[in-house]
Amino acid sequence: MATVEVRDLRKRYQDFLALDGVSLKAESGQLVTLLGPSGCGKSTTLRCLAGFLEANGGEITVDGESILGTPANRRGFGVVFQNYALFPHMTVAENIGYGLKIQKLPKPEITTRVHDAMKLVRLDGLGDRLPRAISGGQQQRVALARALVLKPKLLLLDEPLANLDARLRDEVRWLIRDLQQQSGITAFYVTHDQSEAMAMSDMVAVMKAGRVAQFATPREIYQKPVERYVADFTGEANFIPCQSVTPHGEGRYTISAAGVTLELAGVPGITGPAELLLRPEALSLTTPEAGTFRGTVTKSAFLGAALHCEITLNDGSVLKLAAEPNHHVVAGKEVGIAIDHTHAWLMPEVTP
């Protein structure tokens, strides 16, 4: 449908730099997630895209044409808000049909399209209700239908699941993804929930203090983060500082960490100090002799599906891992830790 490019976007409030050069690109039909903690600039970016905020610098293009001079009401984008922003004085059908009415379409066409949109999000029969008379999940689906019925070039979703309880969140999440893929609409999706970002996106932009820390596929973001901030934000992670790093070839290194020498992949071009990223699932318990690392169990907790352990290595670093639940682990026991090398990853040490 539309290719969207954001280049070096800047937004400044009196004494606060909200966006410090954000660059992103969404290919036609992709769902791009802006992921990060509150205050990182993800909502600000979305609001600049929607036209609710005016950027101080940079460029946003849709299919190669700048939209910065176009006001929000002429951009033709669909926006879904965190609090749904349904018009409380209009019925469900009136809410969905509002944009069509603004376009002054003939009444029968509005009725048909509203009806189809309601069917699409499974809201049949609720057309005459007021928003306050339906549930949160239904309200969110009205918001979605309201945006989609206009056949927007671009769909912008601002934490659309944040106000739903866990069970509904899953349901609506799949609905959003299905509808987006069916209609082939390019979409931007703002969230602070990494699992949501992983599950839904074609591309994820992890944002940090008004910048994009990494822009890549969910798999890359998780397995090949460019820095500790990204690794931390996308899931449970262990970090071990490296004593020495010797690069050989593009993105291959030989390192020594916690008294062990390893050969593994990492962020290309590391020259300074580096740290080793080990996701819990890259680690497994074994006998002290068989393991790559050797350490002492300091904590263990039975969580049903898994046994969570903390193991302190000889150099003092702590590794968290999930062991098979029936594994016999007690605090104080000496164990070995085996590493799946394909899940180990070297990153430069970046001062936050």
Added chain:
Amino acid sequence: MTLRNPKLLLAIPAIALIFVFMILPITNMVEMSFRTPGESAPFGDDFTMMHYDRILSDGYYWAVLGRSLLTAGVVAVLCLMVSYPIAWHMSKATGMKAVFLYACIASPLMTGVLVRNFGWMIAAALNGPLNEVLLGLGIIERPLRLLFTQGLVILALVHVFVPFMVLPINNALRNISPTLVEASSSMGASRREVFRDIILPLSFPGIYPGMILVYVLAVAAYVTPALLGGQMVSYMPTLIIGELTGTFQWPFGSALAIVLSLSSILVVVLFTALTSRLMERSKA
């Protein structure tokens, strides 16, 4: 009956105050309106419908009642027109600016009606500022006599009641989530359409009480017509007070007051009925 919470007893003085000094007296007034006129006392001992007959059969009272109701309607509508922009402007303000604007609304509100009307007397003098502005704009050629005209009464009443309208509308506007405006504009609505479709209907929970309060208070306003209306035009309140303090016709004065109240309640009921659908939908 057992008292669930002894704290409820604390309401007794307040309930007694309102019941004894307001509900009883007003009930009393209803009774008074059916009394025969007194010879040497303000009222007689027997009961009669004659006062209502007299009011309803005399075109003069119909005219005065009509004037009072109409004037109050005009005042309420003008008040809305003056108050809405102020409330809108106020609802956007934050920080010290908001404090200043609230002070601009609160200061007249907390100044007595009499004092404020007196200000309009000064403004409306033959060589006063109001005439000078009108002359300066070329609207009139020589100074107009403004004092003791209906126009000045309406102007002063609007001024008296503007704060009563501004405050509820301001609150209603502040309660409208800004994302609704964003949602509406993202769906293609222009500024004007956002206002017509979203802001205006959703501010109705402020407009409604403002209109009702201003109307009811304006119908029964005494000071302003008494001070600025002069002897030429009568309004119901001046007539009522005249009957009570001038000619001491208490039963007839009561009947006038009750006719006035009932007709203004009727207007309120009509207004409520006409706007009930909008109110039902737009209330929070």
Added chain:
Amino acid sequence: MSEMSNTFPHQKPVNIGFGILIVLLYVFLMAPLVMIIGASFTNGLMIEFPPQGISLRWYFEFFDRQDLVDGLLMSLRIGAVTAVVTMTVAMMAAMAGQVISGRLSGWYQLGMTLPLLVPELLTAVGLLFFLYKIQMAKTVMGLQMGHILMSFPYAYVSIAAAMRQVPDALEEASQSLGATGWQTFRLVILPLVMPGLAMGGIFAFINSFDLYTISLLLKPLGGNTLPLALFDFLTYEFKPTAAAAATLSILLSILGVALVQKLVGLQRAF
């Protein structure tokens, strides 16, 4: 969201026509007050705006007029008693209101603000007959009761709003720590609602100070409140003395506004 939002950043943020309209409306709001204050400082013999020269002569004149000064004193006295009584009664009523819940609570609120919602004229006429019946007509006591009644809702609304801000848990916490009901009230509730209570008193005082219609019908023999005296003065003499008296009244209300801002903030008060 703390981010400032402007949904129409591409349109001029301030429409000039609208700006002029707003200025004119505020001029309209403030004009009568400005004219009175201006006229009170005139050096001429007429009430006029703009004033002729500047002097304080009409203030001296005001304080030389026994009838006006008596009116002022009477208004101050009645206002003070009104404030104290309404604060007490409204405080109690607000505490009772706290334990009323659901539908009944709405009716209770409505009942407590009834004197504000029913036109003053009706209440005044009713009270005139009623006081006559209970032989309190034309007494200061009768007038005082009228003022207390009319000012009560202002005190109630302010205090009830302040009470709602006090979490129920505080009272329970205080009792769990061994405080009696009275101690809880004096040491926990009262300090917390003090600003609202004071504001209620200010509103009640100023409302009483400004009342006209009810005072006209209930006025005691030989006594006048300031608004009554001022009305008579305006009808028969119309000299700048009236502007001086009115300015004092405006000053009082501005003082009230400033106090309310200091106590709870105007935005929360209205």
